[in-house]
Amino acid sequence: MSDLSVNFAGRMRQLRPSTIREILKVTAQPDIISFAGGLPAPELFPVEAVRAAAESVLVTTGPQALQYGPSEGYMPLREWISAEAGRRGVSAAPTDVLITSGSQQVLDLAAKLFLNPGDVVLTENPTYLAAIQAFQAFEARFVPVPTDDNGLIPDALPELIRRHRPKFLYTIPNFQNPTGITLPAERRAGLARIVAAHGLPVVEDDPYGKLRYRGTDVPPVKHWDEAGCVLYASTFSKTVAPGLRLGWVAAPAEVFSQMLILKQASDLHTSSLDQRVAYTYLIQNDQSAHIERIRSAYGARFAVMDAALQNEMPPGFSWTKPEGGMFLWVTGPAGLDGMALLRKAIEHKVAFVPGRDFFPADGGDNFLRLNFSNSAPDRIREGVRRLAALCREQM
């Protein structure tokens, strides 16, 4: 190398790497019991059915499955999604549905479309870590919406909208990441009314809605969205397989056309092969039976973790009891340092995500997010035993 050098730092956006992601890399080691990731249980992936679907796609429509495709997505898959949205209480024509590279890309496209540097996004507090990262990449400012044990409080919105002129509200109404909380139906209807009155776009993120193992399904906020404020995003990552990177958004027409231009500029289109494989898998297999298997396994794993926490955790710790999804949220005593606890936990071969990174602003040191979908029941019991022992030491 010569002594020439480029002053990249002076030219580039300076993005803070996620320290937590760096730490969590070590948790991929097989001897660590990890409650850290947001990974589905791989033993429940429909591997053989996907193999058969891939075989069928490549044998019957090989050249098309390997060729460039439309930026909107593969029409039969958009039609399937339109019907599925209907079953969820969301009215969306196939032409309202944009296929994305995972629902993470919906967050990226929404930020790209709505945000200029310094613009405000309203979010739950805490909220999904990678949504914070997606919006931070466009230099968003975050304003938290007040919440209680039932999620965000719609009546708090008008004042926030007046004061901060947000560009949109981001919410995860079902089994929220990280808290596991579900927003009740009456709050969803109220939320839809209030954002309509104020013309506030909503990005409704629903990755876990199909993973309910207790209680009754609640329709999405989009169900009450007569004004066309809501972009409803979901994914096949939790019901089929995340490795295919297939998400989607049902968006109001005006938003759809602009998002489509941005989708095209971002990556032209989502994998033709993955879209066709997923579609063929969906029509060749009994989806409800498959999702029932996932729900029943995750429900059992939640129950095991809940019982283990009940048995093992010292006083001063409480946690949510989600009715679905993949996470529960532990509140420790004030003064608990979740990051220090994680470092010790890794020494004892157990991992979780400290709460801090889920708070767009400050705070969150005394929270832990625990994933229960990715560990077998015995590992859950052993992991909670180790973690609780460390929590007792902290007291």
Next chain:
Amino acid sequence: MSDLSVNFAGRMRQLRPSTIREILKVTAQPDIISFAGGLPAPELFPVEAVRAAAESVLVTTGPQALQYGPSEGYMPLREWISAEAGRRGVSAAPTDVLITSGSQQVLDLAAKLFLNPGDVVLTENPTYLAAIQAFQAFEARFVPVPTDDNGLIPDALPELIRRHRPKFLYTIPNFQNPTGITLPAERRAGLARIVAAHGLPVVEDDPYGKLRYRGTDVPPVKHWDEAGCVLYASTFSKTVAPGLRLGWVAAPAEVFSQMLILKQASDLHTSSLDQRVAYTYLIQNDQSAHIERIRSAYGARFAVMDAALQNEMPPGFSWTKPEGGMFLWVTGPAGLDGMALLRKAIEHKVAFVPGRDFFPADGGDNFLRLNFSNSAPDRIREGVRRLAALCREQM
């Protein structure tokens, strides 16, 4: 619907839809001879070999192929790319290689990383349509670098750099899209020297480099990049299959780490299945034999198109003679209206892309881009016959 409505227009970026893309949708009809798209020849896709690779991946490593993966990409594929880069004269460790969702995503990530609204990007003029769109999404200003029949003129750069303080230079040195021009070795070396002296980052886009059917390979600009100014991007779209959406960039370490954060925020990672299928395909098959088949077919198609143009086109039209790639570039007489010609051409069931949209600023009305990779020789002859007849009418 109620009378509520959201003022999306007041909140969103207003992006001009590509009129040309709208027009070109009709060219997908099978009775149209299309020289318009940038599509590889689907009859040359290695469908059976990809099928076998998918089978092998899903049978042997199904759960991993369907699970979330690292944002950097699948390490064995990064290693393969590192070795392939070496064969091209580019020194890049596997850890320098970021896998992207097509090389289009490299353009998106580079823009996201380097550009604030109003920042200047230097480009060839004309340049790749979808690069213009990717950079426009971040409100870039375009400043063209003077070019001649051998591509951009490096000696023109210092003055442009001083005057416009560009954030980066975007260039396609091999068989440029749309012109088909290849930048000679001495200009590449000179370019590397000049950008190093000025600390200017370069995004070098090399989708077609392996598709040379005449002449001798020239190493990428990155080959001469001692200062670490060059982000070298390539893709499997033209050598394996575009539907897999697999691209990559070899970036200086400082850029890599920031691009990785943005990649994660954009779509978490590129399809695990597609990456593993491509890797398995690459190691199970003789790549050079496959690429030789593509080269030989495209070389023959170019020759057919060149000869047909020679026989049919009226005086006043000239065109480039690319030594590889997928496009040639026709210059018509001053006053030719390429867009009007396209409308007539579609009536006569032949299509091309008018030059105008490849010019970030004004001009380009008298140019046509013709793709020769996607049509069989007989269709090329017939399409040129129809097109030339219309050109004669214009005279």
